[in-house]
Amino acid sequence: MKKRDRLEIINDILHLISSRDAKPTQIMYKANLSHEMLSQYMNELLAKNFIIEKKDKKGQRTYSLAEKGINFLRDYKLIKNFVDSYGLNE
Amino acid sequence: MPALYSPEWFSGFDILFELFFALISLTIASFAYWIYTKSDQRSVKSLSFAFLLISLSYVARSVPSATISLYAHIVLFLSGLAILVSMTLKQKKALCALLAITLAFLLLFSNTLLAYYLISSVFLVVISWHYIQNYLVHRQTTALLVALAFIFLFFGSFHVFMSVNHEIFYFIGYALDLLAYILITVNLYLVLKK
Numbered sequence: 153m154k155k156r157d158r159l160e161i162i163n164d165i166l167h168l169i170s171s172r173d174a175k176p177t178q179i180m181y182k183a184n185l186s187h188e189m190l191s192q193y194m195n196e197l198l199a200k201n202f203i204i205e206k207k208d209k210k211g212q213r214t215y216s217l218a219e220k221g222i223n224f225l226r227d228y229k230l231i232k233n234f235v236d237s238y239g240l241n242e
Numbered sequence: 243m244p245a246l247y248s249p250e251w252f253s254g255f256d257i258l259f260e261l262f263f264a265l266i267s268l269t270i271a272s273f274a275y276w277i278y279t280k281s282d283q284r285s286v287k288s289l290s291f292a293f294l295l296i297s298l299s300y301v302a303r304s305v306p307s308a309t310i311s312l313y314a315h316i317v318l319f320l321s322g323l324a325i326l327v328s329m330t331l332k333q334k335k336a337l338c339a340l341l342a343i344t345l346a347f348l349l350l351f352s353n354t355l356l357a358y359y360l361i362s363s364v365f366l367v368v369i370s371w372h373y374i375q376n377y378l379v380h381r382q383t384t385a386l387l388v389a390l391a392f393i394f395l396f397f398g399s400f401h402v403f404m405s406v407n408h409e410i411f412y413f414i415g416y417a418l419d420l421l422a423y424i425l426i427t428v429n430l431y432l433v434l435k436k
Contacts, residue, residue, distance in 0.1 A: 202282075
């Protein structure tokens with residue numbers, strides 16, 4: 153299986169959250185990430201306003217898409233094509 | 243510093259070429275910045291800034307018969323290339339070192355113009371190598387076009403470096419650059435079309 157690059161992982165996470173609000177464990181298993189990688193990506197996505205963190209009555213965290221995240225998913229193909237053509241994967 | 247030797251029959255056309263290169267570079271810079279606002283990828287922002295400097299360098303060079311404009315072109319163009327090289331090296335501190343080495347080279351070399359072509363040729367070799375490797379990883383037409391564009395830019399720069407006093411070679415240098423920017427434009431078209 154081809155190793156996913158950073159953009160592909162972000163796309164997978166946002167795609168998961170786009171269908172419905174998701175808990176960290178759900179994202180971790182469905183996006184096939186380690187706990188450490190998940191924390192790293194979620195912190196980055198929160199800091200960059202791609203996602204919104206919410207807490208339910210039990211204090212459990214769930215994530216939903218912010219406007220920037222929706223825009224990213226809409227333009228993902230274009231972003232990926234451009235980034236790949238110039239080898240800009242981080 | 244000796245002025246760039248433009249053949250009489252090519253005079254005026256070279257300005258048109260430079261303005262075309264400036265327009266294409268500015269388009270890439272603007273599009274990359276738009277991609278940055280969507281993706282928040284720092285490398286895309288750096289690419290945007292690099293192409294903006296390259297675009298400004300061509301605008302500066304298009305100003306006829308002004309030594310200051312030639313110096314501005316050299317500084318802006320090499321700064322743009324230095325950003326692209328530092329991106330390929332993936333080292334944050336590399337940019338400062340590259341700019342310092344470039345400046346030292348330009349100041350110490352008695353012939354600034356030859357130093358400029360030499361440094362830009364070295365930078366373009368490194369950048370071209372990075373884009374060739376990128377093509378080998380992705381095997382996409384768009385990646386190949388970018389790699390070929392920078393190879394043409396290298397030959398355009400190296401060509402002028404090797405033959406600064408020959409009219410036809412001067413023109414060939416511009417023609418190779420034109421081919422490079424046409425490939426960059428085709429790449430952008432394919433990225434948008436896909």
